[in-house]
Amino acid sequence: MDRYLCDVLVTMDGPVGGVPAPIPDGAVDVGDDGRIVWCGPAAAAPAVEPGTSVHRTGILMPGLVNAHCHTPMVLLRGAGEGLPVDRWLHEVMWPRESKLTDEDVRVGMRLGAAELLSNGITTSTEMYFWGQAMAEGATDAGLRCLVTPGVIEDPDFNVAGSWRDQIDEMVALRDRWAGNDLIRGGMSAHAAYSVSKECLSAIAERAAETRMPVHIHLAEQQWEDAAVRERSGGLAAPEYLESLGLLEGDVIAAHGVWLTAEDIDVLARNDTTVVHCPCSNAKHASGVAPLTEMRAAGLRVAIGTDGPASHHRLDLFEEMRTAIRTARTRSGDAQTLPPAEALRMTTAGAAEVLGWDAELGRLAPGCWADMVALSAAEPALNPVIADEDDPLARIVWSGSPGAISGVWVAGRKVVQDGRVLTLDVAETVADAETRARRLAR
Ligand SMILES: [Zn+2]
Missing domain, CATH: 3.20.20.140 (Metal-dependent hydrolases)
Structure with a gap:
């Protein structure tokens, strides 16, 4: 089990026109099968089970x-x-x-x-x-x-x-x-x-x-x-x-x-x-x-x-x-x-x-832990005045790939601080370039 503690938790677990407010100081628990087990305010989270890895992130939202x-x-x-x-x-x-x-x-x-x-x-x-x-x-x-x-x-x-x-x-x-x-x-x-x-x-x-x-x-x-x-x-x-x-x-x-x-x-x-x-x-x-x-x-x-x-x-x-x-x-x-x-x-x-909404697009129990973390320290996402803050507007107007500190698919970390962890990107770029040149001829 992994627990992700975050400054702001954006679940998007609501209907059109009814997007729930982000949760300050949130927690998301992810099981070893890559699905979310629990999600909500950190203060209300269940006791940490022995063997759980605890991670700290900034703004945590669905992939x-x-x-x-x-x-x-x-x-x-x-x-x-x-x-x-x-x-x-x-x-x-x-x-x-x-x-x-x-x-x-x-x-x-x-x-x-x-x-x-x-x-x-x-x-x-x-x-x-x-x-x-x-x-x-x-x-x-x-x-x-x-x-x-x-x-x-x-x-x-x-x-x-x-x-x-x-x-x-x-x-x-x-x-x-x-x-x-x-x-x-x-x-x-x-x-x-x-x-x-x-x-x-x-x-x-x-x-x-x-x-x-x-x-x-x-x-x-x-x-x-x-x-x-x-x-x-x-x-x-x-x-x-x-x-x-x-x-x-x-x-x-x-x-x-x-x-x-x-x-x-x-x-x-x-x-x-x-x-x-x-x-x-x-x-x-x-x-x-x-x-x-x-x-x-x-x-x-x-x-x-x-x-x-x-x-x-x-x-x-x-x-x-x-x-x-x-x-x-x-x-x-x-x-x-x-x-x-x-x-x-x-x-x-x-x-x-x-047609994949039972498992994707939200941070909620039963959904895959497909998640994105934005760094709370990203200059474009600051300053924050707590009683005026609208984190969703901040993400949409000021968010960017450069602000991303981590990306997970089914609980597996695939990107860390801009670096893709699953592929040799330089090798893939070189291979793609040779092929692109052949197609252009
Ligand atoms: Zn098209």
């Missing part, structure tokens, strides 16, 4: 949950800077990705996982190819993942195997990793405009059969609407996916920038979840998603970094701030999206979007 990413794209980071998304995909990304091997994906995943963990992200939702290599790269680093291997059908894009084989492999991957606590498997289609009706229907059918979640890009770019209407006989993307039965199960729709009020209604009646990716959308000049409208319609919305080729960094602190800034700029109201709600969208709320 961040990234709800949309393509981590192995670290191998393409920075490529195609300044191009609009359609040209960026066709001219830069897809030609390079067509050369990817499974070992490239595994190495890219290892490097990206090191970055995610050092940035306090303990779980990531991954849409990419070579799912087995993704799961292996993630577990090499000790990162938790929802792995959703994706299908794209485009003449400029080539990946081994038909979409039918790829769908079979999605299910096989889920079954292969069923006994591993770090990996869950889902299904994925790139987008309504880049995958055929036949394939989308087949994914809907298999998802219904297997009860696997489906991850898809939705309404990211303004031009997608015309492309989808052309294939769908005039339907907008949400209605089109609904007509194919694809919204019946658990669907994680990334971006949702160009959604009308009717589109939001379609998503709301299907309880489709949306992942807001404000930094990627801003970098590509895609637009600003109607976050306030989606939340007002009752949609469950999480936050994602998107891939490192889209937005260079995998940093949810930056995403939370950008989400608040863009929402407030749109509304003209400084009350829009309080920091506690933004933090919920990267912790407990994100775990709900992944």
Whole structure:
């Protein structure tokens, strides 16, 4: 057993709009199985059992949950800077990705996982190819993942195997990793405009059969609407996916920038979840998603970094701030999206979007001890005036990967003071660089 004593304990163990107040002088007890046994004020903690290791931390909070990413794209980071998304995909990304091997994906995943963990992200939702290599790269680093291997059908894009084989492999991957606590498997289609009706229907059918979640890009770019209407006989993307039965199960729709009020209604009646990716959308000049409208319609919305080729960094602190800034700029109201709600969208709320909320996103008995400690001495988090302090606002506005003193996944320490403990990072960087150069040729 391990006991973590902290200056401030942030549990995030509450519903939307009901995030509980942080606890000063808290304690978290973690069992040898990596799950939280007890959590609350240190003064009320049970007596320390013999053999318990006691640790002291600053601000202790749940590990961040990234709800949309393509981590192995670290191998393409920075490529195609300044191009609009359609040209960026066709001219830069897809030609390079067509050369990817499974070992490239595994190495890219290892490097990206090191970055995610050092940035306090303990779980990531991954849409990419070579799912087995993704799961292996993630577990090499000790990162938790929802792995959703994706299908794209485009003449400029080539990946081994038909979409039918790829769908079979999605299910096989889920079954292969069923006994591993770090990996869950889902299904994925790139987008309504880049995958055929036949394939989308087949994914809907298999998802219904297997009860696997489906991850898809939705309404990211303004031009997608015309492309989808052309294939769908005039339907907008949400209605089109609904007509194919694809919204019946658990669907994680990334971006949702160009959604009308009717589109939001379609998503709301299907309880489709949306992942807001404000930094990627801003970098590509895609637009600003109607976050306030989606939340007002009752949609469950999480936050994602998107891939490192889209937005260079995998940093949810930056995403939370950008989400608040863009929402407030749109509304003209400084009350829009309080920091506690933004933090919920990267912790407990994100775990709900992944369907993993019984075990992740909160510090509570029974949950995995996926935790991040911020140093109380970090200059940007000070000074603190006790009777005015709002620790959640402080974390969201002033927190950063640089303030992180420790990261744990299932009670295993994976990062200490910026150093990843699970991988040889220098060796992984060198390996990734050789591979990135080959893909660029
Ligand atoms: Zn994406």
